[in-house]
Every structure is written in C-alpha cells, then in structure tokens.
Amino acid sequence: MAEDIATLAGGCFWCTEAVYQNLKGVRSVESGYIGGQLPNPSYEQVCSGATGHAEAIRIAYDPEEISYGDLLDIFFATHDPTTLNRQGNDIGTQYRSAIFPHSPEQEAEAKAAIARAQPDHRNSIVTTIEPDAPWYPAEDYHQKYWDRVGDRNPYCMAVIPPKLAKLRKGFAERIEG
Numbered sequence: 001m002a003e004d005i006a007t008l009a010g011g012c013f014w015c016t017e018a019v020y021q022n023l024k025g026v027r028s029v030e031s032g033y034i035g036g037q038l039p040n041p042s043y044e045q046v047c048s049g050a051t052g053h054a055e056a057i058r059i060a061y062d063p064e065e066i067s068y069g070d071l072l073d074i075f076f077a078t079h080d081p082t083t084l085n086r087q088g089n090d091i092g093t094q095y096r097s098a099i100f101p102h103s104p105e106q107e108a109e110a111k112a113a114i115a116r117a118q119p120d121h122r123n124s125i126v127t128t129i130e131p132d133a134p135w136y137p138a139e140d141y142h143q144k145y146w147d148r149v150g151d152r153n154p155y156c157m158a159v160i161p162p163k164l165a166k167l168r169k170g171f172a173e174r175i176e177g
Contacts, residue, residue, distance in 0.1 A: 003027060004063045006071050007034060007100035009054035010079035011087025013138065014153075016057050018146035018160045019078045019167055022176050025065025030058045031138040031145070034100055040136050049092040056100070058135055066174065068106055072099070072113035077170050078163045081114075082123035088159055097127040 010016045013031035021029045033046050036053030046053045059071060079087060081097045101107040110129045118125050137143075150156035168175065 002063055003060055004068065005102055006059040006061065006068055006106070007056055007102065007132070007135065008059070008071070008075050009034070009056035009096060009098040009100070010075055010081075011055070011095045011097070012090055012155075012159065013055040013057055013142065014145040014150060014156060015087075015159050015163060016075075016079065017144070018150065018156075019074065019163050020057065020059050020071070021144070021147070023061075023066060023074070023171075023174050024176050025062045025174075027060040027062065029060075031142045032056060032058060033136045033138065035098065035130050035133050039134070043139055043142065046094050047092075049094055051094075053094060053136075054096050054098050055094055055138075056098070068109050069113060070171075070174065072110060073116065074167065074171055074174070075099075076113060076117035076120070076125075076127075078166045081117065081125045081127040082121050084126045089155075097125075099127060099129050100132050101129060102132050 017029050017031050020026055033041050033053040034056045036051040038051040041051045041053055045051050085093050085096050087095045099110040101110050114125050
C-alpha cells in the first residue's frame with residue numbers, strides 16, 4: 001500500500017481535522033504547526049501569532065484510493081480561502097489558508113486546484129502555496145479533538161457541522177461508510 005502526505009492549513013486545526021478523518025483512503029490526520037521560525041512551538045506560542053506558524057493538518061493517505069487533487073478540492077470546498085489570515089472568528093496569520101506541498105508535483109496540483117476552485121468563490125482566493133517546512137505535531141489534547149470533545153465545545157459546534165455538511169453535499173462518495 002502506497003502512502004503519501006498532504007499538509008494543509010485552513011484555519012483552526014480542530015475544524016479541518018474533522019473534515020478529513022473519515023475519508024476513504026485517508027490513513028491518519030495529525031494536527032500541528034508549520035511555516036514558522038520557532039522550533040517546537042507550543043499551542044500558546046502559535047496562538048500569539050508571533051511564531052509565524054500556521055495551525056495545520058498533516059494527512060497520510062493512499063493515493064490509489066484518494067488523490068491529492070481530491071484532498072485539495074475538499075479543502076477549498078470546506079473552508080473560506082478568500083479571507084486573508086482569518087477563518088470565521090479566528091484572526092491572525094496562524095489561521096491563514098495555506099498549502100505546503102511536499103514535491104514539485106504537489107505544488108503544480110496546488111496551483112491547478114486554486115484555478116479549479118476560483119470560479120466557485122465570489123472573491124479572489126488568497127490561499128498561499130508555501131515551501132515545505134519543519135512539522136511540529138500539536139499537543140496530544142488537540143489530536144482527534146472533534147471525536148473526543150468537540151460536540152461539547154460551542155465553538156466547534158458552530159464551525160464543524162457546517163463543514164461536514166459541505167463535505168457530505170459535495171463529496172459523499174468519499175466518506176467512509
């Protein structure tokens with residue numbers, strides 16, 4: 001079984017993790033930090049906005065079951081890629097919309113995905129394509145957050161169900177039974 005990695009930042013990592021964790025072909029989803037200057041940052045440091053990191057997810061997937069392009073199409077359909085450094089009430093560079101390709105092929109596919117997604121959005125997509133950078137897994141209490149406690153968190157209840165509804169509406173065939 002082949003496995004590849006996709007790294008995406010689309011605002012709160014709790015919210016993006018929830019979208020990807022039950023897709024066919026996705027082996028694992030890990031929340032973490034990427035794209036900043038401070039080695040091994042903490043959640044509090046990243047939330048301050050001073051480290052340059054984005055809250056992101058790292059998806060391990062089988063490209064024979066789900067393509068990188070499909071993962072990107074889901075990314076653009078389930079978050080707002082048109083607002084700079086903001087997702088909903090989360091404001092700051094740590095909540096930016098960004099793709100961190102792991103190869104020239106992924107970079108080319110990221111550019112193609114932005115072009116495919118643009119007609120679906122009234123405003124211009126501001127998602128950045130950033131160089132691959134050191135990955136720092138988030139603290140354990142952030143992992144699988146929606147599954148563990150998200151339905152008891154008012155923020156998650158306001159943000160995640162609409163994302164999951166968009167996923168079901170546009171990509172129902174990609175969701176595991």
